[in-house]
Structures are given as structure tokens and as C-alpha cells.
Amino acid sequence: MDVSLRTSLGSKLVLAAPVMTASGTFGYGDDAPAAVDLGALGAVVTKSITRHPREGHPPPRISETPSGLLNAIGLANIGVDEFCRERLPALAHIGSVVIVSIAGSSMDEYAEVLSIIEAHDPDIGGYEINVSCPNVAEGGMEFGVDCAMTESLTRRLRDLTGRFLMVKLSPNVTDIGDIARSAEGGGADALSAINTVVGMDIDPASGRPSLHTVLGGLSGPAIRPIALACVYKVARAVQIPVVGLGGISDADDVIRFLQAGAAAVQIGTANYRDPAIAVQIIAALRERLAGMGLAAPSDLPGVAA
Amino acid sequence: MTAGSASMAAVAGNRADLSAARPLFFREQAQVLSNATLAAGLHELRLESPRIASAAAPGQFVNVLVAEGWDPLLRRPMSIAGTGPGVITLIYKIIGRGTAAMSTWQPGDRADLLGPLGRGWEVPADGFPVLLGGGVGIAPILYLRQHLAAAGRTHHLIMGARTIGEHFLGHEPEAGITLTSDDGSVGIGGTILDGLAHFRESLNPSGGPLSLFGCGPPAMLAGLQRLATREDVPCQLALEQTMACGFGFCQGCSVAMRPRPEPAAHSYRSRYKLACIDGPVFRAGELL
Numbered sequence: 001m002d003v004s005l006r007t008s009l010g011s012k013l014v015l016a017a018p019v020m021t022a023s024g025t026f027g028y029g030d031d032a033p034a035a036v037d038l039g040a041l042g043a044v045v046t047k048s049i050t051r052h053p054r055e056g057h058p059p060p061r062i063s064e065t066p067s068g069l070l071n072a073i074g075l076a077n078i079g080v081d082e083f084c085r086e087r088l089p090a091l092a093h094i095g096s097v098v099i100v101s102i103a104g105s106s107m108d109e110y111a112e113v114l115s116i117i118e119a120h121d122p123d124i125g126g127y128e129i130n131v132s133c134p135n136v137a138e139g140g141m142e143f144g145v146d147c148a149m150t151e152s153l154t155r156r157l158r159d160l161t162g163r164f165l166m167v168k169l170s171p172n173v174t175d176i177g178d179i180a181r182s183a184e185g186g187g188a189d190a191l192s193a194i195n196t197v198v199g200m201d202i203d204p205a206s207g208r209p210s211l212h213t214v215l216g217g218l219s220g221p222a223i224r225p226i227a228l229a230c231v232y233k234v235a236r237a238v239q240i241p242v243v244g245l246g247g248i249s250d251a252d253d254v255i256r257f258l259q260a261g262a263a264a265v266q267i268g269t270a271n272y273r274d275p276a277i278a279v280q281i282i283a284a285l286r287e288r289l290a291g292m293g294l295a296a297p298s299d300l301p302g303v304a305a
Numbered sequence: 306m307t308a309g310s311a312s313m314a315a316v317a318g319n320r321a322d323l324s325a326a327r328p329l330f331f332r333e334q335a336q337v338l339s340n341a342t343l344a345a346g347l348h349e350l351r352l353e354s355p356r357i358a359s360a361a362a363p364g365q366f367v368n369v370l371v372a373e374g375w376d377p378l379l380r381r382p383m384s385i386a387g388t389g390p391g392v393i394t395l396i397y398k399i400i401g402r403g404t405a406a407m408s409t410w411q412p413g414d415r416a417d418l419l420g421p422l423g424r425g426w427e428v429p430a431d432g433f434p435v436l437l438g439g440g441v442g443i444a445p446i447l448y449l450r451q452h453l454a455a456a457g458r459t460h461h462l463i464m465g466a467r468t469i470g471e472h473f474l475g476h477e478p479e480a481g482i483t484l485t486s487d488d489g490s491v492g493i494g495g496t497i498l499d500g501l502a503h504f505r506e507s508l509n510p511s512g513g514p515l516s517l518f519g520c521g522p523p524a525m526l527a528g529l530q531r532l533a534t535r536e537d538v539p540c541q542l543a544l545e546q547t548m549a550c551g552f553g554f555c556q557g558c559s560v561a562m563r564p565r566p567e568p569a570a571h572s573y574r575s576r577y578k579l580a581c582i583d584g585p586v587f588r589a590g591e592l593l
Contacts, residue, residue, distance in 0.1 A: 027554050034329055059561065073555070272555055
């Protein structure tokens, strides 16, 4: 059976496949080695862009845990000016939809970054808002852990662009469904879930934390069940499409997230094993759906009660 | 692949973020040719890996998949210790789950590699090359030595270990090989820095200009860096750093650089560079 992987995320964005590469795990969009067929990807989400270049945190920034990766990179990135000047023009030609991830330490910073990109009238699919950033004005509380901050930040950016706007939810909240509804209320076109899970590790011999920042974000297959539960909750809380991520490593994982209510997924940490893995997962997904006798991902049954 | 295009591939693999070209490295299913004990605690793995072998340059590394499942999650970066026609050699020490898994590989097994990765040694035209390898840090040093030998460039190798059983070469200073051992059981008793001091006194008494290349444990690298700074000797160091990807995606392998006199208010990869794409070889003077 011919399988069509074409996927709509609302009225503003159509993907060739329901699989994207996740922010911070795939460079700025065209950094993968030449052998990776970027055109096969549903979308590429860039590293989070801030107003100014950022060095990021001192080492150590990463640490391996059972089936997982702890990281505290600190939003190291080239900044929006260099991004627009040096990277954005080429992203129109990679053959895949590009979604630009935006981060900031104040609402003004997010708004400024988005406005600067918009002023270039770029050929991009839209934006993903990284709300897992400390809000300096609120004593460093992350935007994404508070309903009011999430809604007002989303609305502020909504007013600045007609493009596809997706808010990336943090799992480190009391009720991710509440935050999801706030982002939807602020005008988001879609939600992605989840960002990394707060984690920590210690070297028992020295008593030292494995990361310079002590706390970090856990990713990889270790968090897949957490992510799946979050996607399930979010999909039941909102009407807009949900993009699932968290430890997805193969086509079966993609199917799990689609069954939990996601319209599409992102591949993150697995890219570190192989920058071509998202392309391979898309091919495997097509085969799996054909094997199940399904014509499209949307034909997958939901969660069996 | 010709030698010319091989070196281009190596260079393209190290491009800065701003280059228009996409990087060139390969995922290759290499075949294990041999996996043997080289000396106490050191193992030598020879792999048939033609694409990586033809593109690699001394100082570069491969990222080795050590598990078929997802635990351990990350590949293990390993310096290339040498190349032959279609073959690369790795030298490793069993320190954790990843290297323990590698030690079970048998001839004929497949090893999943990404490479060649990183920016390797730069060999200046002047200065007598002194190559210093401590412990498992000998790997990128041996590859550089192979390169210098092939180019007919005389050089001196100083290899350090704790004791004679950890050595696999002979102490032959007149033939360009000095060994050191912490316990004095072979070669010069003491550290690799003692070996360097001995070389300078006995084999380079005229004090001709040197060019140092070092890889080894942190204390050795710190000592070399101090000496190179104090005496203004050109010195490159290959660093070991935990990596998730090895090609710049994760930004995890940060290395602290010496602050600039007038640092910019905002910068990227100036205060912290990445071992995978800015290194693993750095000039001693730029490191913090």
C-alpha cells in the first residue's frame, strides 16, 4: 500500500513527513554532513537563537546516565544577527521546512529576536518558542512553568508574526495540561512536548556533581515514558496539534507518540548517535505503516482504552 | 580517493560554523581485523575502515558505537593511532562500560564508526618536533609520528607510563625514542616532563628550537602547558573531553580558553571552544 506521510500542523504548516529534528540537536539546519538527505525530513528545528551570541556554560556540560544524557549547555549560540546574516539565507535551500527556535531572558528579548528575523522576510516555516528559559524579571523563574507568563509571552509573539508559532513545553511543571491551555490561549498554532527533564548526577568517589551547573536537563530513551505521558495529557488538554519528543529512537517510538495523540514528532538525542537517524526513522516509519496496512499516520488508532 | 581529495575531506570536516560547505565525515561499518593487548592496560584495535582511513589526518578521531541498544547511549570518541591502506588503528584503555564492551570485539565483528572528526595537529615547518605521549594519550602521538616518518622529518618521541609493563616500545634515545617510567623500571625515571628535560640536556644540548606535541593525562598536559608558556616554546596539546556527538551538534565538549585582554561583551566559541570541531588539538597558549 502506498503510504503518504504528508502531515498538516494546522492551516499554516504542511510537512512532507511527521518527523522533525529537535532544537539543539541538529545545529542551525544545514550543519549535517553532506550524506544526510535534509529534504527527506519533515522539518528541521534550529538551535535556540538569542539576541546576542552566547558562550554557554563552563565544562562539564554533559554527562551520560543510564539510557540518558544530562546536559547544561547554557544556550550557546551565534546570536540572531549572525544567524540572519550568515545562516538564514542558505536555509531556504535545504529542501526541508525550517523552524527557528527562539529563546530569551525577557519578553522583550524574545520579541526582539523574532522581530529581527521577521524583518528579513525569511523563507521559513515558523517558530518554536523555547519557554524553558529563566525570566530575569521574575527572579529567574522559567517562563514555561507559569501559566500567566506562558500565555503573555505567547500572545506577545503571536502579535508579531502570522507564521506558524509552536510553544515547546517543559515537563518540569505541576500540570502540563494547564500550561498547554495557556499557550493555546495565547495564540499558539501548535505545542511541542517535552523539553528536557530536570536531572542531576554525582560522582560517588568525589561527591562532585557531574555538571558544572549541578542541575541539568535529562534527554534520551530514559525519559520516553515521561514524554509519552506528557504528550497524552497535552493532547487531551488542547485542540491544537501536538508535536511529541523525548527519547524517540526508532519508528516504533514514533508510532507510540502518534498513538498518544501527537500529530508529529521530533528526534533529539538520537541525532548524536547518527546525524542521519531521523531520515532512517522516516523510511522505517513508512515501512511500518505499510506493514500495518495503513495509508497514513493519521490512520493509526489512538490509545486503546 | 586521491591524497588531495582526502585532505580536502579532512579540512571540510572541520569547517567553522560560517562556511558554506557541509561537513564531510562518514558513518562506516568497519570490520575488526584484530583486537589485542598492546601492553598492561592498553589495547590495540585494528579496523578495516577504508573511507575513514583515506580521509583521516593525524590528531583526528572517530566516534565509536559501543552498544547496539541505547545503553550506553553515547558513542566513545577515540583518537586515531595510525592508518594503513584501508585500515585505522585505535589504542584504548578499559575505563568504563564502553571500553569494556570494545575489549570483547573479535576479528570479523563489525564496529560502527563516525569519522574522521575534529581538527588535528598542525606541523610547522620549523622547530624540531618532540612528541610526548602519556598512557593512552600515546594514540594521536603515534599517528603524528607515522606522518612525520612518512614525510622524512626527524623527530623525537617521549612516551611515559607508570612502569615497564605499560610500555610497548623500547627505550632507544639515539633512535629517537625515550621512555619514562614513574617507578624507574625502564628509561628515564620520573614523569614525561623529566623525560623532556633529559632530552633537552643530552640530545638537544645546543638548544635548537623545538616544537612540542602532547597528549596524556591532565597533570602532564598542565605541566607541558606551563613549560611551553614559561619558555615560549610552540606546543600543541590534544585534549580528551566527554562528547555526545563529536561533530558540533550538542555543544557539550566545551573547553575553557584563556580570556582575551579585551573580551567582547557577547561572544560565542571565544571563551569556550568545542573539543570536537575546534579541537581536539589546541595550542597550549590559548587554553586556560
